Amino acid sequence: MALQQTLASACRVDGIGLHTGAPVRVEVRPAPASRGRVFLCAGGEIPALADYVVETRRCVTLGRGAARVSTVEHLLAALALAGVTNAEIAVDGPELPALDGAAHHWLHAVRAAGICPQDGEVAEYTVTEPCWLEDGDSALLLAPAAALTLYAVLTVPDTAAANMTAGGVVAEVAEEIARARTFGLEREVAALREAGLARGGSLENAVVLTRDGYLNARVWPQEPAWHKVLDLLGDLALLGRPLRGMVVAIRAGHRQHVALARRLREATA
Ligand SMILES: [Zn+2]
Numbered sequence: 001m002a003l004q005q006t007l008a009s010a011c012r013v014d015g016i017g018l019h020t021g022a023p024v025r026v027e028v029r030p031a032p033a034s035r036g037r038v039f040l041c042a043g044g045e046i047p048a049l050a051d052y053v054v055e056t057r058r059c060v061t062l063g064r065g066a067a068r069v070s071t072v073e074h075l076l077a078a079l080a081l082a083g084v085t086n087a088e089i090a091v092d093g094p095e096l097p098a099l100d101g102a103a104h105h106w107l108h109a110v111r112a113a114g115i116c117p118q119d120g121e122v123a124e125y126t127v128t129e130p131c132w133l134e135d136g137d138s139a140l141l142l143a144p145a146a147a148l149t150l151y152a153v154l155t156v157p158d159t160a161a162a163n164m165t166a167g168g169v170v171a172e173v174a175e176e177i178a179r180a181r182t183f184g185l186e187r188e189v190a191a192l193r194e195a196g197l198a199r200g201g202s203l204e205n206a207v208v209l210t211r212d213g214y215l216n217a218r219v220w221p222q223e224p225a226w227h228k229v230l231d232l233l234g235d236l237a238l239l240g241r242p243l244r245g246m247v248v249a250i251r252a253g254h255r256q257h258v259a260l261a262r263r264l265r266e267a268t269a
Pocket of ligand 1: 073074182227230231
């Protein structure tokens with residue numbers, strides 16, 4: 001059993017929201033044992049748990065009462081990779097910053113602040129039997145495994161990601177996961193902009209898929225599929241405890257990832 005962990009000191013990160021383009025400042029602060037990961041927003045406190053997810057289109061939005069915070073998944077993935085189980089995350093805007101479009105910037109900031117063990121063990125959720133969840137064209141397979149193992153299968157028709165898979169034992173592929181940037185389709189970028197979305201997106205923090213290739217250079221050959229693994233990791237952090245098991249996500253997105261986190265939370269309630 002691992003010990004709970006928090007940050008040794010606070011870290012501050014400034015940026016602009018990926019979707020809203022709104023400037024935002026975030027401070028990730030140490031928190032007492034068993035506090036969990038909690039967002040402190042203008043309207044109040046929101047625990048980073050699947051119970052508080054109010055929207056899963058394009059990104060994950062948490063809400064409680066009047067408080068709202070969007071695009072929480074990349075920071076939550078970074079905290080999961082760093083093994084930070086307790087943290088208070090003060091946010092002064094509607095959406096977390098896009099930064100590098102991945103989790104690497106967050107992970108670097110959190111590690112630079114230092115990580116310290118706390119009294120109290122982490123209560124893991126151990127997968128004991130296989131289970132299969134379907135939602136339209138998407139599916140999630142959950143199975144027992146010695147360590148958290150995540151795979152994502154991406155099938156985006158008429159693009160270079162028509163058939164792409166990435167993943168592995170999370171502890172062994174942390175770098176691939178953390179550095180994989182968000183992705184978009186060239187044919188959708190104009191429509192997103194017109195809808196007032198992706199305002200903080202750029203060719204620096206997003207990989208853009210064209211019909212037969214990419215508009216910009218990739219960090220990894222399978223970068224879009226690795227980003228799906230990153231999203232899966234961040235969304236599964238909403239379970240509120242580390243997962244010991246394997247998840248294979250086929251054509252899945254935030255909606256299905258969060259549904260799985262909810263189901264696992266109900267199973268332990
Ligand atoms: Zn993402």
